[in-house]
Amino acid sequence: MGKITGNEPKAEELVNKMNSEINQVIEQTPDEQEMPTYAILTVMGDTAYVEQSSTIAIDIADQLKLRNATVSIDSEAFARIYPV
Known part of the structure; x- marks a missing residue:
């Protein structure tokens, strides 16, 4: 700019x-032992999914050394299990 x-x-x-x-x-x-855990849930229309990578929110959380509680969850499966 x-x-x-x-x-x-x-x-x-x-x-x-x-x-x-x-x-x-x-x-x-x-420090790493005291890292807070978080989950980012996004709802769009009738679908809910967890953010796990490649988003601004995840990047900020990574920089702040936060621990993503949803890394091991398949976001598509999560949306099917917990429909909005």
């Missing part, structure tokens, strides 16, 4: 600031 708007130095400054703030939060996360 900095290139497009002609503001590359400002864009780089903002990205560096954002990355610094993200790293400050990540540094405060508990």
